Amino acid sequence: MHSFGYRLNGLLTFSLTILAMMCAIASLSDNLNTPSPSAEIQIMNINWFQKQPQGNDEVSLTMNISADLQSLFTWNTKQLFIFVSAEYETPKNSLNQVSLWDAIIPAKEHAKFWIHTSNKYRFVDQGNNLRGKEFNLTLHWHVMPKTGKMFADKIVLTGYSFPEEYR
Amino acid sequence: MDWQGQKLAEQIMQIMLLVFAVIALVAGYVLGSFQMMMIIYAGGVTLTALITVPNWPFFNCHPLNWLDPNEAEKHPKPQVAVSSKKKGTKK
Numbered sequence A: 001m002h003s004f005g006y007r008l009n010g011l012l013t014f015s016l017t018i019l020a021m022m023c024a025i026a027s028l029s030d031n032l033n034t035p036s037p038s039a040e041i042q043i044m045n046i047n048w049f050q051k052q053p054q055g056n057d058e059v060s061l062t063m064n065i066s067a068d069l070q071s072l073f074t075w076n077t078k079q080l081f082i083f084v085s086a087e088y089e090t091p092k093n094s095l096n097q098v099s100l101w102d103a104i105i106p107a108k109e110h111a112k113f114w115i116h117t118s119n120k121y122r123f124v125d126q127g128n129n130l131r132g133k134e135f136n137l138t139l140h141w142h143v144m145p146k147t148g149k150m151f152a153d154k155i156v157l158t159g160y161s162f163p164e165e166y167r
Numbered sequence B: 001m002d003w004q005g006q007k008l009a010e011q012i013m014q015i016m017l018l019v020f021a022v023i024a025l026v027a028g029y030v031l032g033s034f035q036m037m038m039i040i041y042a043g044g045v046t047l048t049a050l051i052t053v054p055n056w057p058f059f060n061c062h063p064l065n066w067l068d069p070n071e072a073e074k075h076p077k078p079q080v081a082v083s084s085k086k087k088g089t090k091k
Helices: A004-032 B003-031 B034-052 B069-074 B083-090
Strands: A038-051 A057-068 A077-088 A096-105 A112-118 A134-145 A151-161
Touching (some): A004 A134, A004 B003, A038 A134, A057 A077, A057 A134, A096 A112
Antiparallel strands (some): A057 A112, A077 A096, A134 A151
C-alpha cells in the first residue's frame, strides 16, 4: 500500500475476487429452491397426416398447452427456456424425440400461461412408422441463471396416439 | 502515508469490502433482486475506494522523522575498507 496506484490496484483486484465469490454463492442459493411446476397438453386436432414423397411420415397438429412454471423462478433466474417434444419408439430407433414448439419466458409473471398453437417445427418421422403409434409429449425446461449453474428438468405426459390411417 | 497508515488503510479496505459483500448478498436474497445486490456492492466498492485510496491526513498520525540535511552532512557515511579486498581477488 505504498502509493495511490498500488492501493487502487489492490482494491480493484480484491473487489473483483469477492464479486466472483458472491456470484458463486448466489448460484449455490438456487439449490435451496424447491419447485413445483405443473403442465397440461391437449391435442385439439390432427390437421393432416401424410406420407411425404421421400417416404417419411409427416403430421401437423394443433395443441393447447397450459402450464404453471412460476415456482421455477428464483432471484438468480434470467429466463426460462421451454420446449415440447414428442417421444416415441420405432423398430429403427429405440427413442425418437421430435421438438414441436418452444418459447422463452423472460419473467415470473409470464410463467403461468395458456397457448393454443399448431406445431412450430415440422413433425417428420424417419420412415413411415407413425400410423397408430402411441407417443408421449414431454415439456422440457431449462432454468437459465443470471450467474452460475443451469438446471434442466421435464414433465412427461403420456397417452397420446396417432390415427390408424393417413388423412 | 506512514507505515501505520498503510497498514490501517489495507485493513480498512479488506474489512469494508467483505462487509459490503455480505450486506449485498443478504439484501439481494431477501429482496429477491439480483440488481439490488450489484448496486449495493458497487456503492460499497466506491465508498471504500474514497476512504482508503487517497492520501488522507488521518493516515499520517505517526509520521517518520527524516533527518534534516544539515544534520546529515555532520555525520558522513562510513567508508568500506577497500585495499585488503583487492589483494584477495588478484590472487
